[in-house]
Amino acid sequence: MTHRVLVTDKVALSGLKPITEEDDFEISSIDDSASRQFVEALSTADALIVRSATTVTRELISLAEQLKAIGRAGVGVDNIDIPAATERGIAVFNAPGGNTVAAAELTIGLMLAVARKIPSADASLRLGRWDRTAFRGVELWGKTLGLIGAGRIGGEVAVRCKAFGMGVLAYDPYLTQQRAVEIGAQLVPLEDVLELADFISIHVPLTDETRDMVDADALRRMKSSAIVVNASRGGVVDEQALAAALIAGEIAGAALDVYKTEPLPEENPLLRAPNLVLTPHLGASTVEAQIGVATEVAERIRVMLRTGDRSMAINSVDLGQTS
């Protein structure tokens, strides 16, 4: 029996070895999901693998008569209509672990970029200046990292910050004490992270609980020397409040990789705020992570199509519910 897998959104083909190297899998890679060729291939596909560019709508799902699985090469599944997939008995898989290290390393890079003012020093030098006093920074050594969310990525950030000689506080109401010990973090209330940390790094999902969690009040509680980094999800930090806090000097600096609206609109006040490093959602953008997420999702789809095992799906198809 041949399993047809349609791959789009420039998913790293070198990461799809769990299916490309198997004789019972036939892979079609079509990057333009609006093309007629894509729609034709979709009508006979057993599985569809996407990144974030293709929105897998109810309408698209209705065109895929044979579809049994949708794979998202990445973590977020906001671009997939999960209820529509569930109603059709289609299992949805993601790849939660494949980009953990990439996101953790970007976080460390952003912390250092703000602490040592690397982007503005580079821009100044390119303008012909040689200003060594304007860019005096601060060290990570001996400072306190405050994590908001200490799951996969937060945990990797903690381990790396320990190596920089930092102490680690974490606010994460769902983290076990044992896991906190493993990553070398002390579990504390949110107020302690806000008030005691020198670097505050956010690694939570966007939920009703975390939306605007870092708002004007939270920013006011921080040290005036604090540096805030958010490479988790836009919407967790109140962007207007952050821009205002930076302009008023309420905190020393910040770095963001994610935004409430992406791409960042031109009129967003963050673009004019000082001591702020901005990157365009690059957390998972490494060669290794793109291969890693493709491999993770391909493995899940291989198992499902061969054995019918849906236990790794994020939707509970048999019960007709989204888990």
Ligand code: NAD
């Ligand atoms: P994870 O599920 O492993 O960890 C999230 C942690 O947040 C968990 O430990 C959970 O207990 C905690 N949490 C949930 N609600 C909380 C709350 N109200 N207060 C405090 N903690 C709370 O997820 P992860 O893989 O570490 O990813 C973290 C975030 O980073 C996610 O939002 C993910 O989408 C995002 N991410 C961004 C990029 C990027 O490109 N910038 C790349 C990968 C992941």
